[in-house]
Amino acid sequence: MTDKKGGAYGQAADDTDFRKNWDLDEYAAKGKAREEAEKEERKARYEAKLAGKKYYKPLDGTETLTTARRSAFDAKSRIGTHQLVASGNAIGKRGRGAGFYCEACDLTFKDNKQWIEHTNSIQHLRATGQTAQVKRASVEEVHQRIMDEWEKIQARQRDAGVQLDERLKIRAEEEAKEREEKRVKKVEAREKKKEQKALEEKAKADYGDDVRNLAEHDEEDMMAAMGFTGFGGSSK
Template identity: 65%
Template sequence: MTGKGSAYGQAAGDTDFRKKYDLDEYAAKAAAREAAEKEERKARYEAKLAGKKYYKPMDGTETLTVARNATQDFSKMVGTTSLVPAGAGVGKRGRGAGFYCEACDLTFKDNLQWLEHTNSMQHQRAVGATGQVKKATAEEVHARIEALWQRQQELKREQVITLQERLEVRKEEEEKEREERRRKRKEAEEKKRLEKEAALKAKTDYGEDVRIEGEHDEDDMMAAMGFTGFGTTAKK
């Protein structure tokens, strides 16, 4: 590079490559934001004096409130962990430990509070809904009932299939349990038979004086106590 060159191929003093900011534009945006926040604070204060709850004013772009088409499975969250920012355990404002509503920037500690919030007017206004529902026609009601009926029938069929499968699995388990009990019973009988055969063989080989395990336990106990028998004596 020459003495006046630069990494961009131009002289250092010829071009200013730094980003330019329109100060007037950003000042206007800041003034508009401050005016909106001031107007909101005033509306909140007036609503509080009137004993009412403040809701975000509508601008005409809102849509009618519709039912949720998806269910929240809270059981999947059991035993899970999530990272939260520092200070998340204080207050509801901002993302914290619990159920977070991105539209309202609020965190709730349990699922019941979160469900109540999603049904509130505050949340409906935040997501761009009017809080009012469309009145259904008779055709729409009939179509809805038919759809729910079909869904109920499908659930019943799935339940029957599931119950039948469970019965078959249980039947197989009971058969395995019976087979295991039969096997153990046969093993015990075979063991007793072998022990008896061994005892008979020992008596045959060595005579009646052979002591078999457990055979003379009662006689040994009586001898240790000094008894020789429980015979009766005849009176003269």
């Protein structure tokens, strides 16, 4: 029987072992700070709208300089494919929906052109912690970038040269194979012609100069062996 004053295993029950103690003052302060920040943002958006400008998130000093993308956005690989997306209550671009979703800005775009334009916008750069300002490159950095691109071009040309040599080699092998097949066919045709000529000469030697086709002689020999002399009617 279980002790009413203790736990299930005879130990005193202590609610503090598994229940988390919430600091109400701390969460109240966080909520108040969040409300103040949202209030300031609404005010800034309203003022920007009155001035005919677009609102951007203000800089707080922790942003980094904007850098170029190292990889291209490959949208062609997704043509003809299917993708499951989480159901959401997206109205227009705001929220998660079917398409290209930006988690930093909570926006969904229906085509890749809008997506690329958004990733280059100040709104997205500010949301991802970038200042939208590019660092001015030095002469050494520009020279190094040019050399890197030149090396890439040379590498592609070398690869193209190797591929061209391989294609030429394969084509030469195919042409040699085709010539050999034609030569074999000519030899076979020549041998067949010689055999036919030898048969004709043998038939002339056996049946004389008025020899007909060898197949006709074979047919007449077979009819004679069976006792038939011809199919013509007798004359009266």
